[in-house]
Amino acid sequence: MDALTTAFGLVFDPYVLAVILGAGLFGLFVGAIPGLTATMATALLVPVTFFMPPVPAVAAIVTATAMAIFSGDIPGALMRIPGTPASAAYADEAYAMTRKGQAELVLGAGLVFSVIGGLIGTTILVIAAPSLAEIALKFSSFEYFWLVLLGLTCAIFISAGGALRGFVSLLLGLVIATVGMENPAAFPRFTFDRPELTGGVTLIPMLVGLFAVSEIFRFVVAEAPPIMVAQERFGSIFRGQGKLIRQYPMQTLRGSLLGTAVGALPGAGADIAAWISYAISKKLSKTPEKFGTGHVEGVIESGAANNSALSGAWIPALVFGIPGDSITAIAIGVLYLKNMNPGPTIFLENPQNIYAVFIVFFLAQLLMLPLGWFAIKTYKQVLKVPRNVLMPLILLFCMVGAFAINNSVFDIGVMLAFGLLGWFLEANRFPVAPVILGAVLGHMLEDNFINSMIKADGQWGAFFDRPIAGGLAAATFLLWTAPLLLRLWRRARGAAA
């Protein structure tokens, strides 16, 4: 108890609070610029944190990341530029709502349910970190193989254009994932001797191209540009959120729990969590037909999952020093620097420091409400800009963002090429989101499959031998055969009747 009191004293210190506010504003700014990522925000903070005591140093990183991830969703909803593969799961839905004139509702929901998801994820982190981390350590390539397959399956089920078209898009994504030499044999594949392609197709330019640039092309070629529903006035973003909380409590809780669990697995993360959540939301919804037309339900569940997965990623990071994503990888470095060595002992040695970090987690989530409100208020001005002015500006921002990832002009070309591909796909009613998922998870699918085969000396049985792998395999096969079995069952019943 003494440690807890000390911890509160450590956090509620004017200097620490000022650092938290400053880092929050910084994260908000970086995240809101399309193409700049939360990982970049964190990396830029590291040299600054070197000159701070442990608690404000970690607080700066925790706050900046939380804000950057949230504000990355704003351009996704307003301009269809998703900041991360995770937000690609619901970017289309959010943008559809903006076009229906419900920008404030979807942004508000994104904010409120991100905060709720984050708070639930953090609570689980505080209560159950050590035991959850033990479970996460049981995941080998066999388990990850099935988990990835499960994630890919979900992409097909939720595709707006129907399962077959979703499947085609997904396969396209998987083909893109084969480019490069980041494959088990470390052999350059489909690189056409371009060194830029040896690392594979860069994700962010591909993401920006498929979503944002394709939208610009569509705007340009449309003879009568679709007029966005005039936003009469941008109301309070918090209005109506209370009603949503009462209307979708199960969705919120389900998303948060799933997000934390998947986020805690070092080999999976927020992207798989957001996709599976969105799929579950649609499958179990009372109104699945509304999904894809600008319906807030899926945004709520996958938004909560997305943010709670970020808290989940800290579980293996704090308990075993194993990063769940690129952000926690940087944060672990800072923890070592501040003599807060991750490991089971982090809870025993200097417990006041780790309690202080937990308090900062909660504080950062709550700070997101006022800062997020401020960011949305500022950002919504883009809706007032005439679209023939806005679209070239978006293109400019997309180019800067695509260039900034690797400081490479090649990536601008990648972005434009994927813009064309995205435009062509959508003109033929193929969804673009599964392309992204395929490209992200394709590597993981291949790596985990090949690695498992090497480990098992080519024996297929190994994919089912381990208990967790067997369970995940059963779930995957059930999902694949469920529509068929249901149909057979209905037919049998019909014949009997």
Add this chain to the structure above:
Amino acid sequence: MIRGLLFRVVAVLMCLVCAPAVAQNDFPNRPVKLVVPWGAGGGTDAVARMLAALLEKDLGKPVNVVNVTGGSGVMGHQTIATAPPDGYTIGLITTEIVMIHHQGLTKFNGSSFTPLGLINVDPAAVQVRADSPYKSLNDLLAAIKANPGKLKASGTARGGSWHLSLYGLLKDARIDPTTVPWVPSVSNNAALLDLVAGGIDIVSGSHPEARPLIEAGKVRSLAIMDAQPSKLFPAVPTVKAASGSGWISGVWRGVAAPKGLPKAIEERLATATRKAWDSAEFRQFMESRGFGLNWKGPKEFAEFLAKSDTEAGALMKATGLAR
């Protein structure tokens, strides 16, 4: 007319002759770019950002870290090697530069740079699961000999530096390296996780990387491929003490500029690097992360590059990793 022309030619020539001299005297007069061939957030990136902050103090001009990633380090190293040799583009080069050209991925190698200073070496070590029956390196080597092909190892991508370290160790112990199948992994962390999850049996990697899991009692380090035990885990014996083999291997990071750097600028940058390396801040940073602090000046660094290149090439050919 002719005099005017002559005057102009002489003026231009004088500028050409004097400009570099002037530029060298007041080097640097604009921001310096520090290229990192690896992504933001990794260990190399962290070292680079710390170093940049310290170089900035000494040079008096901003030093900006630029991550140029892709192609197993090819893109970043290529960016440094092909930049104008004026001192305004320097970079952190890493172990991979002596390996990737043997794989036919690039034409650049260690001699494509002006070495300024080697700043860090992290020796490789052999890790096993804490509950495995192998208590010493000899136990493990005996098990590999007794059951060829049964024990699986990992630590990095196929043909990566940790892969070579382990293969070198096995070759030195007169064991056919191919009797330990290599399971590629995206990072050493991923390999360690797989080790703990029971997917593989051996991980080759550094002590800083394995540290949290060793401290958590999940992983045991059997031996370190260095001349002396590591500061992090002094109880872990060297390979020499554990099995008698003199094999030494590890990853390193160094500061380098493009080839053809003027001598004065080379000296200025080498001195600044040494000063940053000597500073208390840098030492504290490296020690807290568990990174090994090693220094080699421009000349020794160049010799080290040539020697590592030959060693890596021979090993990669012997094990079929070279193309």
